[in-house]
Amino acid sequence: MEKINPKKARAVWQRVLQAKHEQPPMPRPERPPLPEQPSEAELLQWLAEIAALARGYRSMNAGRRTPQLRAMAAEEQGHYRQLAALFFLLYGRRPQVLSGAAPGRRSLAAGLRDAYAAEQNAVRQWREAATRYPAQRELFEDFIRDDRRHAEQLRRMMANL
Numbered sequence: 820m821e822k823i824n825p826k827k828a829r830a831v832w833q834r835v836l837q838a839k840h841e842q843p844p845m846p847r848p849e850r851p852p853l854p855e856q857p858s859e860a861e862l863l864q865w866l867a868e869i870a871a872l873a874r875g876y877r878s879m880n881a882g883r884r885t886p887q888l889r890a891m892a893a894e895e896q897g898h899y900r901q902l903a904a905l906f907f908l909l910y911g912r913r914p915q916v917l918s919g920a921a922p923g924r925r926s927l928a929a930g931l932r933d934a935y936a937a938e939q940n941a942v943r944q945w946r947e948a949a950t951r952y953p954a955q956r957e958l959f960e961d962f963i964r965d966d967r968r969h970a971e972q973l974r975r976m977m978a979n980l
Contacts, residue, residue, distance in 0.1 A: 855951070855952055855953060855954060856909055856954065856955075857905075857909070857948065857952055857955070859906070859910055862902060862905065862906045862909075862914065863906075863914055863915075863916055865902055865944070866902050866903060866914055866916045867916050867917065868937070868941070869895050869898050869899045869902065870899055870916060872895050872934065872937050872938075873893075873895035873896050873899065874892075875930060875933070875934055875937075876889065876891050876892035876895065876934065877889065877892045878930070879927060879930045879934075880927070881927055881931075881976060884976050884979075887976075891969050891972065894965055894969070898962055901958060905955065927980070928977070928980060931973050931976055931977050932977070934969075934973055935973040935974065935977070938966045938967075938969045938970040938973060939970055941962070941966045942966045942967055945959040945960075945962040945963045945966065946959075949963070
C-alpha cells in the first residue's frame with residue numbers, strides 16, 4: 820500500500836473545501852434592450868417583409884430590366900443582413916424568420932405595382948423607425964434612401980411597359 824504524503828493531502832483538502840465554499844460565477848442575465856430599441860417582434864416582422872420583397876424581385880421576369888430587379892433583390896438582402904445583425908446584437912441570438920410562400924405567377928405589372936407599394940410603405944416605416952430609435956437612425960436613413968430609389972426605379976419600369 821502507498822503512503823500518503825500528509826502535506827499533499829492537506830493541500831488537496833484545502834482546495835476541495837475552498838471550492839465548496841466559493842460560489843460559482845453567476846451567468847450574466849441577458850440584458851433586455853433599452854426602450855429606445857426595436858422589439859424582437861418588430862424586428863422579426865421587418866425581416867419577414869424584407870425577405871418577401873427580395874423573393875418577389877427575384878421571381879419577376881422583366882426582360883432587359885430583370886438584372887435591375889435582381890440588383891434590387893440583392894440590396895434588400897443586404898438590408899436583411901443588417902437587420903439580422905442588429906437583432907443578434909440586441910438579443911444575443913440569430914433571428915428565426917418564417918419564410919412565406921413564394922409569390923405565385925402574376926403579371927409583371929401587378930408584381931411591379933405591389934413592389935412599388937411595398938417600397939413606399941417601407942420608406943414610411945423606416946422614417947418612423949429613425950424617429951423612434953435614434954441609436955439606429957443612420958441605418959434606417961440608409962434604408963430610406965435605398966427604398967426611395969427602388970420606388971423610383973419601379974415607377975420608371977412601369978412607365979416603360
